[in-house]
Amino acid sequence: MKKRIVIKLGTGVLSTPAGKSLDTDQFTRLAVEIAALQKEGHSCILVSSAAIAAGVRVLKLKQRPDDLSGKQACAAAGQPELMRLYATSFKKHGFAVAQLLLTHGDIDSFMRRDNARNTLDCLLERGAIPIINENDSVAVEELRFGDNDRLSAEVAILAEADNLIILTSVDGLQDSNGKRVEKVRNISEALRFVRPDKGAESVGGMKTKLEAVRKVSAAGISAHILDGRKPGQILGALHGKDVGTAFSASPRIKP
Numbered sequence: 001m002k003k004r005i006v007i008k009l010g011t012g013v014l015s016t017p018a019g020k021s022l023d024t025d026q027f028t029r030l031a032v033e034i035a036a037l038q039k040e041g042h043s044c045i046l047v048s049s050a051a052i053a054a055g056v057r058v059l060k061l062k063q064r065p066d067d068l069s070g071k072q073a074c075a076a077a078g079q080p081e082l083m084r085l086y087a088t089s090f091k092k093h094g095f096a097v098a099q100l101l102l103t104h105g106d107i108d109s110f111m112r113r114d115n116a117r118n119t120l121d122c123l124l125e126r127g128a129i130p131i132i133n134e135n136d137s138v139a140v141e142e143l144r145f146g147d148n149d150r151l152s153a154e155v156a157i158l159a160e161a162d163n164l165i166i167l168t169s170v171d172g173l174q175d176s177n178g179k180r181v182e183k184v185r186n187i188s189e190a191l192r193f194v195r196p197d198k199g200a201e202s203v204g205g206m207k208t209k210l211e212a213v214r215k216v217s218a219a220g221i222s223a224h225i226l227d228g229r230k231p232g233q234i235l236g237a238l239h240g241k242d243v244g245t246a247f248s249a250s251p252r253i254k255p
Contacts, residue, residue: 002041003162004124005238007034008152008212012169013228014050014082021057022050022081026229027089030167033234034129035093042238043124045159047132047152048086054078079133086131096128101135107154120159153212157219164216165237166209167228172245173206183246187214213247222249 009030016023034044052071055078056064065071079101086097100119106112123130134151149166156164173181173190184190187210194206206225213223226233226244236243 002043003238004043004045004159005037005163005165006045006047006152006156006159006161007234008047008148008164008166009049009228010148010166010168011049011053013167014048015053022054022085024085027085029231030228030234031086031089031093033232035090035095036235037238038093038095038127038129045120045124045130045132045155045161046086047148047155048082049133049148051075051078051082051133054081057081082133083131086129090129098123098128098130100130100132102132102151102155103135104151104154106135107151107158113158117158149208149212150215153215156216156221161216161221163238164213164221164223165234166212166223166225167233168206168209168225169227169229170206171227171230172225172243173210181245182242183248185248187217187247217247217249220249223247 013030014022014026034046037044052064052074055074055076058077058081059074061074065074079099083097083099090097100116102116106116120130132151132155134148152164152166155161171180173184173194175181181190191207191210194210209225213225216223224237224244224246226237230243233243237246
C-alpha cells in the first residue's frame with residue numbers, strides 16, 4: 001500500500017556532534033533511506049530543522065547566537081546551504097527537491113493553508129520531495145518552542161499523511177529507568193516519565209515530540225520517534241520492525 005509519509009529531521013540529527021556545522025554524511029545516508037521509500041511508491045515530505053546550525057558556519061560565527069535577530073540572520077544565511085545539501089543528496093537518486101517555508105500563521109489561515117496543501121499535492125504528483133522549514137527570518141515560534149516538532153504535526157495533518165516519523169538523537173522514548181519504550185498507546189501516561197534529552201544545538205525535547213504525536217494521533221495518523229543517527233531506522237519502522245518507539249493512531253473519522 002502506497003503511503004504519504006512526513007519525516008521530521010531535528011538539528012541534532014543533521015549537524016555534527018559539536019553542532020558547529022552540518023553533517024554531510026548524514027544527508028547522504030538519510031537520502032538513501034528516503035529515496036528507497038520513494039522508489040517503493042511512497043511519497044515523502046520532509047520537515048527539516050538545522051538552518052540556524054548551517055548559518056553559524058556560513059557566517060563564520062564561533063557559536064550559535066542567543067538573541068532572536070542573530071538566530072534569524074543565521075537561519076536566512078543557512079537555509080540555502082541546507083537546501084543545497086538536500087538537492088545534491090537526492091539528485092544522486094534521481095529525485096528533485098522543493099523548498100517550502102511556512103509559519104504557523106500560514107497553517108492557521110484558511111486561504112494560505114489551502115494554497116500550501118495544493119502546492120504539496122502538485123509536487124508529490126510530480127515525484128518531487130518537498131522540504132519544509134519554519135520561515136525563521138520572520139517567525140519566532142520555532143525559535144522558542146519545539147524545533148519544528150509542532151510544525152511537523154501540522155504538516156502531517158495538512159497533507160493527510162499516513163505516518164509521521166520524528167527523527168531525533170535518542171533511541172525513541174525512554175522510561176524512567178532509561179529503557180526504550182517499544183510502543184505507546186496512552187500518550188498522556190508517557191508524558192509523565194519523559195527524560196530530558198536536549199542537546200546544545202537542539203530546541204525541542206521529548207515533551208514537544210510527544211505533543212506532536214498526540215496531535216497527529218487524534219487525526220488518525222500513526223507515528224514513530226526514532227534515532228536518526230542509526231542506519232535503517234526509517235525503513236525498519238515502515239516495514240514493521242521493532243525500532244524506536246511506535247505510537248498507535250486513533251481511528252480516523254470520515255467527514
